Amino acid sequence: MDRTLKRRLEARLGTQIQGPIRQRHDQTEIRIQPGDVPDVLRTLHDSVDFRFEILADLAGVDTGESMQVVYHLWSETSPDWLRIIVDGISREDPRCPSATFLWTGAEWLEREAYDMFGIVFEGNRDLRRIFMPPDYTSFPLRKDFLLPDDAARSPGEGVRHVERPYAPAVVADDPAAGVRRAPAS
């Protein structure tokens, strides 16, 4: 845990960071709003005392209530991985500013997040599907995309945690339906 990094982040980005800065093992975690993404990333990348030059990862996350975009950054100024969680992106119309203005490599990572979660990265010049075919319409890693597996058909349906909290409405509508399906939206 890098305590100095925590102090530096608080001093520099105190107004933009939502909630406490969490530290565990070799990771420091901050949460920001989607609107602050360009500012925060630019500060972390450009300023001399941070120099987070390497974008280790960009991941989309569907928490069930909202979407998140998670960045992992590495810098030689800190022994910690810095995790930036962009929280509170709406599930109905997920939008987030693109990071391609700093890291060109984020273009494909954002295409992947778009392909899997439907998150639209504003500013990405080539936001199309990357793994799934062009005529595909679903977003497979969303939590309302259920796998038609054995558990979904068995008497123990819903024991898998991905199916538990998000699709009870379907069962209430048609209790006789053997196979659970994701809600239409």
Add this chain to the structure above:
Amino acid sequence: MPARPTRPTTRAARAETRGETRPQEPRPPEQHRSEDDPRIMLDRDVGADLYEPIPPYPTRTEREGEFYTRGDGEMFINIGPHHPATHGVLRLVLKLSGEQIVDVDPVLGYLHRGVEKICENSDYYHVIDQVDPLEYVSSLFQEWAAVLSFEKLMDVEVPRRAEYIRVLSGELLRVASHTLYMGFLALDLGGLTPILYSFIERDEIVEMLAALTGARMLFNYFRIGGVNGDLNHEFMSRLGDWMSRAARQTEANAGLLNENEIFVRRARGVGVLDRATALRFGVTGGNLRAAGVPFDIRRAHPYSIYPELDFNVPTRLEGDSLARYLIRVDEVRESIKIIDQCLHNMPDGPVMAKLPRLLRPRPGRAWGACEGPRGMLGVYTISDGSDQPFRFRIHDPSFLNLETVPTLLPGNLLADTMTIVASLDPVLGGIDK
């Protein structure tokens, strides 16, 4: 004499003459004509534009529209998805002007299996064998990244002997992977000999690891909190034999290419990836170190027992295909040094931490990253307190390494595609997930 009436020919007609009425037999279906079947394509339907890689849908982005608009004298060529030099099922749509490449559009997804979704529906022990086939050339590293992430999530301490065995087997596999890389790079440039020697080396290592883990490619060996089995006699004797000649053999294999004028001339100065571009693309591994950035997770963000080991991080400044190759040669030497140190300092003790049969980590998040042969492999896990990961994100280095191809190729000749793509060392199993 009246002509004898001819006998009715069909069975139904004969029955009618006898006054019997039989139910009509079902008529055979009409001849299936290929012209009517929209699925069957005839030669005369094939227009010249069939072979154009223009997408059969409205272009989705500005960049796609720009790419598929053909300028004066330009043509498209598809390489792949099944092409021996694309290292898997990669499709590259090249826009050419004469023999010069103008633009490239890589098309991915032919090997997409949805491993992340599968992992989110498997419990923590099962994830390890699900991630194995991702980077099938060096699958231990993908397991390692997953295991590192889980161990951080669950605060598991790994016994020291297990850490040594992980490093030992990992570095062996790194040597095998780099040796294969050298052979395939030469093969893509038209040299057949090096791949034969590469496979001798790799087979030796893979058989050795089969003695240790039970499998040749998809090892499923690392466990949360340790490894699956202790070192055994067969592995150690094979390893001893191999180590006695490994350094000499590596030099001899590298000499096949290092001193080959055709190879050096085709690789030098081709596909130069400079420092700034490499950093902007998030390139990692040997490709980044060939561009002059000494970024190696084993040193930059140490894990396991790497801080105790003595090895160098080779870097080069040129950033061209030859530099990317030479970095791999240097890394094999460093790996052999690490294996030697592991064998000399191997401690006694257990190889597994004590863990419950069913793992239910507390809700939380963890990121684990390790240095694979192609760069940084990372895994980001979110736990919601159940026995399956809520989110399991796999970061593969080849994905970002391949992303530089549209930047590196334009301006080069068609024949250099092979050099550049092969020197970046993509493995499509990991890219497509």
